[in-house]
Amino acid sequence: MKVLVLGGTQFVGRHIVEVALGRGHEVTLFNRGRTAPGLFPDAEELHGDRDGGLHPLEGRTWDAVVDVNGYVPRVVQQSTGLLRGAVDHYTFISTISVYSERAAGMDESATLSRLADQAAEEQTQETYGPLKVLCEEVVQDVFADRAAIVRPGIVAGPYDDTDRFTYWPVRVADGGEVLAPGTPERPVQFIDARDLAEWTLKMTDERRGGVYNATGPEYDLTMGGFLGDCNAVTGGGARFEWVPDEFLLSYGLQPSDLPLAVRSSEVAWFMVDCSRAIAAGLSYRPLADTIRDMLEWVRSTGRRLNAGLSPQQEAELLERWRRSAQ
Numbered sequence: 420m421k422v423l424v425l426g427g428t429q430f431v432g433r434h435i436v437e438v439a440l441g442r443g444h445e446v447t448l449f450n451r452g453r454t455a456p457g458l459f460p461d462a463e464e465l466h467g468d469r470d471g472g473l474h475p476l477e478g479r480t481w482d483a484v485v486d487v488n489g490y491v492p493r494v495v496q497q498s499t500g501l502l503r504g505a506v507d508h509y510t511f512i513s514t515i516s517v518y519s520e521r522a523a524g525m526d527e528s529a530t531l532s533r534l535a536d537q538a539a540e541e542q543t544q545e546t547y548g549p550l551k552v553l554c555e556e557v558v559q560d561v562f563a564d565r566a567a568i569v570r571p572g573i574v575a576g577p578y579d580d581t582d583r584f585t586y587w588p589v590r591v592a593d594g595g596e597v598l599a600p601g602t603p604e605r606p607v608q609f610i611d612a613r614d615l616a617e618w619t620l621k622m623t624d625e626r627r628g629g630v631y632n633a634t635g636p637e638y639d640l641t642m643g644g645f646l647g648d649c650n651a652v653t654g655g656g657a658r659f660e661w662v663p664d665e666f667l668l669s670y671g672l673q674p675s676d677l678p679l680a681v682r683s684s685e686v687a688w689f690m691v692d693c694s695r696a697i698a699a700g701l702s703y704r705p706l707a708d709t710i711r712d713m714l715e716w717v718r719s720t721g722r723r724l725n726a727g728l729s730p731q732q733e734a735e736l737l738e739r740w741r742r743s744a745q
């Protein structure tokens with residue numbers, strides 16, 4: 420199969436390209452050639468800016484396109500317009516941030532966010548979701564049942580530079596007393612980028628259409644369960660001190676300071692129902708594999724994490740928590 424990937428060299432797209440090549444597909448990448456040029460010697464690389472510079476794609480055809488880096492509807496209109504007659508199937512990577520509701524267990528019919536300013540294009544925390552909604556609609560208008568809309572939750576895996584998942588295996592592996600946010604019962608969801616990529620390519624191979632939440636795991640995972648798995652994988656040397664949100668927030672901590680953890684009132688934000696994707700073949704590797712692989716990735720790359728508490732911050736917070744509890 421001939422597959423065009425818009426993007427493909429950073430994180431989510433990079434895994435999609437790896438899986439596509441692994442399946443023996445003929446892969447073309449379209450990007451500006453700035454992020455990791457030459458990363459995939461077995462793929463064709465076409466360079467241009469997708470906003471106004473799609474001409475290298477003109478006159479070409481593919482069986483399918485996977486659009487990983489669409490954020491602005493005006494720009495997605497350009498790719499759908501050009502590819503309308505050039506590809507059979509269009510997969511658009513969206514996000515669960517499209518939802519405006521806060522209820523737990525939302526399926527794909529939950530209410531979507533709408534932009535207050537229809538002309539807004541700037542990416543902010545507020546506009547990211549509603550802009551993705553408009554991008555999805557552009558793709559659906561052109562490709563109808565030949566469009567797959569994939570809505571991932573937090574994505575974990577090698578090359579993730581947010582470290583929202585990664586902080587926890589790394590911190591737990593260091594052992595000792597670990598500041599754990601809120602309560603052990605708090606639900607968490609995320610998906611391994613490699614599982615997401617496998618399933619996305621399966622959808623593409625089968626030319627499946629529709630809208631799908633795509634996060635994991637397939638069972639109800641809690642923060643306590645996740646940290647327990649991190650401890651089991653890394654040798655069991657950590658002890659968890661569960662500190663209430665109110666206490667943490669009173670010290671001005673931001674969500675990225677304690678990734679995957681949000682205030683209890685907002686937990687439902689991130690909990691979606693993925694049964695439609697699972698019925699369409701989404702499957703998950705064991706969580707222990709993702710934990711182990713992320714530790715190995717951090718150790719082999721020597722990266723400094725972009726999320727989480729520093730050891731000093733954590734020790735200070737724990738000390739203050741203990742004093743307040745006396």
Ligand SMILES: NC(=O)c1ccc[n+]([C@@H]2O[C@H](COP(=O)([O-])OP(=O)(O)OC[C@H]3O[C@@H](n4cnc5c(N)ncnc54)[C@H](OP(=O)(O)O)[C@@H]3O)[C@@H](O)[C@H]2O)c1
Pocket residue numbers: 425426427428429430431432433434449450451452453454455467468469470487488489512513514515570571572573574575
């Ligand atoms: N990470 C998460 O937790 C998460 C959660 C939910 C949804 N998502 C979605 O998953 C996707 C993540 O994407 P990714 O960044 O990991 O994808 P990626 O495809 O691996 O990397 C981004 C690609 O876009 C290219 N690019 C950037 N600007 C461009 C432009 N103006 N014209 C042409 N190419 C351009 C970059 O190459 P050049 O720089 O060389 O152009 C790069 O190849 C997004 O759609 C995001 O909304 C992510």
